Amino acid sequence: MEASGAFALHSRCTRTDGSVDESEARARPLDRGLPSVLKVTGVHLLGIWWYPFGRESIVIARDPDANWIVLGHPSLSYARILSREPGVSDVALKTAADALADSQFDLCALTLTPQTGGRVKAGRLCDAVR
Secondary structure (H helix, E strand, C coil), rough: CCCCCCEEEEEEEECCCCCEEEEEEEEEEECEEEEEEEEEEEECCCEECCCHHHHEEEEEEEEECCCEEEECCCCCCCCEEEEECCCHHHHHHHHHHHHHHHCCCCHCCCEEEECCCCCCEEEEEEHHCC
């Protein structure tokens, strides 16, 4: 974590053709008094992370041991379950889905993507937690 309260988000995935896709982003609280509302950006130019081009996200839920976190957009149209590992347990996925549902997200509009070492099939979140 940086002095500004920002933290790094690293993503790495192996595509079906074997190529690797890696990305890095930064997130920081919009207001230090409300650390669960974040601004997330992947725009990094001239050695600066450009937060004005980022997306607002709200921390919906997190694992007590910080193994996963659920971020959602206030529009309720976008959410992510981020994990330190390629997959989350069925119990963790259900906990994350329950938190999203409690926040009025449509679980059937959210999709799970295959992960190396995790889930092998894409599908709707609502189907995975039934």
